[in-house]
Amino acid sequence: MPENGRGTPTVELRGVSKSFGQHEVxxxxxxxxxxxxxxxxxxxxxSGKTTLLRCINWLETPDTGAIxxxxxxxxxxxxPGGTAPMNDxxxxxxxxxxxxxxxxxxxxxxxxxLGNVIESPIHVQRRPREEVMREAEHLLEKxxxxxxxxxxxxxxxxxxxxxxxxARALAMRPDVLLFDEATSALDPELVGEVLAVMKDLANDGxxxxxxxxxxxxxxxxxxxxxxxxxxxxxxxxxxDEIFTNPKTERTRxxxxxxxx
Amino acid sequence: xxxxxxxxLKEWPQFAxxxxxxxxxxxxxxLLSLVLGALFLAPLTAHSRNVRRVAQTFVDAGRCxxxxxxxxxxxxxxxxxxxxxDKWTAALAxxxxxxxxxxxxxxxxxxxxxxxxxxxxxxxxxFRGFRLLRRIxxxxxxxxxxxxxxxxxxxxxxxxxxxxIITIPELTYAANSVQSYYFVPFESFIAATLxxxxxxxxxxxxxxxxxxxxxxxxxxxA
Numbered sequence: 001m002p003e004n005g006r007g008t009p010t011v012e013l014r015g016v017s018k019s020f021g022q023h024e025v026x027x028x029x030x031x032x033x034x035x036x037x038x039x040x041x042x043x044x045x046x047s048g049k050t051t052l053l054r055c056i057n058w059l060e061t062p063d064t065g066a067i068x069x070x071x072x073x074x075x076x077x078x079x080p081g082g083t084a085p086m087n088d089x090x091x092x093x094x095x096x097x098x099x100x101x102x103x104x105x106x107x108x109x110x111x112x113x114l115g116n117v118i119e120s121p122i123h124v125q126r127r128p129r130e131e132v133m134r135e136a137e138h139l140l141e142k143x144x145x146x147x148x149x150x151x152x153x154x155x156x157x158x159x160x161x162x163x164x165x166x167a168r169a170l171a172m173r174p175d176v177l178l179f180d181e182a183t184s185a186l187d188p189e190l191v192g193e194v195l196a197v198m199k200d201l202a203n204d205g206x207x208x209x210x211x212x213x214x215x216x217x218x219x220x221x222x223x224x225x226x227x228x229x230x231x232x233x234x235x236x237x238x239x240d241e242i243f244t245n246p247k248t249e250r251t252r253x254x255x256x257x258x259x260x
Numbered sequence: 261x262x263x264x265x266x267x268x269l270k271e272w273p274q275f276a277x278x279x280x281x282x283x284x285x286x287x288x289x290x291l292l293s294l295v296l297g298a299l300f301l302a303p304l305t306a307h308s309r310n311v312r313r314v315a316q317t318f319v320d321a322g323r324c325x326x327x328x329x330x331x332x333x334x335x336x337x338x339x340x341x342x343x344x345x346d347k348w349t350a351a352l353a354x355x356x357x358x359x360x361x362x363x364x365x366x367x368x369x370x371x372x373x374x375x376x377x378x379x380x381x382x383x384x385x386x387f388r389g390f391r392l393l394r395r396i397x398x399x400x401x402x403x404x405x406x407x408x409x410x411x412x413x414x415x416x417x418x419x420x421x422x423x424x425i426i427t428i429p430e431l432t433y434a435a436n437s438v439q440s441y442y443f444v445p446f447e448s449f450i451a452a453t454l455x456x457x458x459x460x461x462x463x464x465x466x467x468x469x470x471x472x473x474x475x476x477x478x479x480x481x482a
Contacts, residue, residue, distance in 0.1 A: 057384055088389065089388070092386045095383065096385065098384075100384040100385075102377060102380075104377055106375075106381035108378065110403055120386055120387070168385075172385065
């Protein structure tokens with residue numbers, strides 16, 4: 001998590017705060033995620049986990065602070081007088097380097113599974129169609145859905161939709177993958193198939209920030225765990241440390257419910 | 261009383277030309293108003309309340325004017341302020357103006373029914389501006405409102421009969437010409453009715469097919 005002289009972090013947040021009206025959702029968040037790390041963000045509902053992820057790809061605009069992707073500031077650009085919001089084109093370009101997997105999948109229903117996967121690489125990144133198709137087929141195979149390539153989302157189960165969503169995010173060749181409670185909207189028996197794919201990605205060295213309530217996954221796959229409460233980072237530890245010996249009382253209280 | 265349908269058969273070219281004119285006038289104006297209606301989406305859904313209000317006022321005004329009155333206005337009233345249009349241009353302009361207001365409102369309703377997550381996913385994957393509209397938003401909006409657009413097209417075809425008032429040789433005009441020349445009103449108007457029915461039934465069939473698509477997309481959004 002801390003840089004420790006290991007080079008430029010893939011994702012870095014410095015003093016990020018965000019309020020909705022009077023309600024402060026994120027308060028001075030500092031976080032570094034190095035290449036190949038899987039960072040799980042835990043915390044009670046309303047603690048700011050989703051807002052944190054959405055700030056990283058600028059779906060929410062932080063009020064203060066700065067966010068960097070491999071050293072490039074996200075959402076803001078330097079001007080002679082200080083900083084100004086990035087133009088739409090630059091923001092769109094940087095977003096293609098951040099893969100996002102949503103809680104409710106958000107697959108585009110008018111496209112097949114394959115169509116969803118190739119859409120952005122072809123039409124946004126302007127990569128050659130044949131190369132993208134080859135890669136997309138490979139990714140669908142990787143998530144176990146090669147036989148569903150021509151199926152529309154309406155005919156896929158929740159677990160299958162989420163796996164297509166993961167393939168769609170991977171097809172962008174992103175620097176980092178963000179998972180926003182990727183299994184929360186799934187029937188319990190479908191959670192395992194999605195978590196298995198996520199674990200494989202973690203083992204393959206994909207840089208991931210995972211907002212989750214799946215403690216077992218966090219325990220097995222996380223390089224580090226961030227515990228968030230009321231918009232503040234309460235604790236950052238390795239999975240072993242946080243589950244066996246949490247540093248704060250609040251973390252212990254939260255995890256107790258899951259260890260019972 | 262003897263019915264003389266053979267006159268209708270003999271005069272089929274007039275009916276065919278009338279039907280052809282109805283089809284192309286309505287088809288072209290439908291496409292143009294779809295494009296203009298789509299362009300209206302931006303002001304209708306703008307962040308600025310004033311922009312939204314102006315756009316909505318235009319749309320509401322367009323939907324409140326009777327088609328016949330608008331036809332009179334474009335063809336007979338505009339020349340008074342120096343805008344003189346030949347009858348075909350006036351006909352097309354009237355159809356497009358009238359229909360754009362409806363298309364804009366239909367598309368706006370489709371847009372607001374689109375789950376916000378769809379647009380967010382588009383943005384998160386680098387789409388923006390016109391490409392976001394064309395690739396992600398409009399296809400879903402069009403699928404969702406396809407049946408409504410089909411019904412609007414049927415309405416437009418029926419309204420286009422009013423264009424006979426400015427001597428556009430569309431289907432109703434053709435039927436009226438034949439009946440007044442040969443004095444066969446029953447046969448002539450029955451023929452025109454049948455042709456309108458066939459045309460609208462064809463559109464109905466497409467609408468029903470698109471309804472299956474619409475329910476398909478709605479199911480994915482659920």
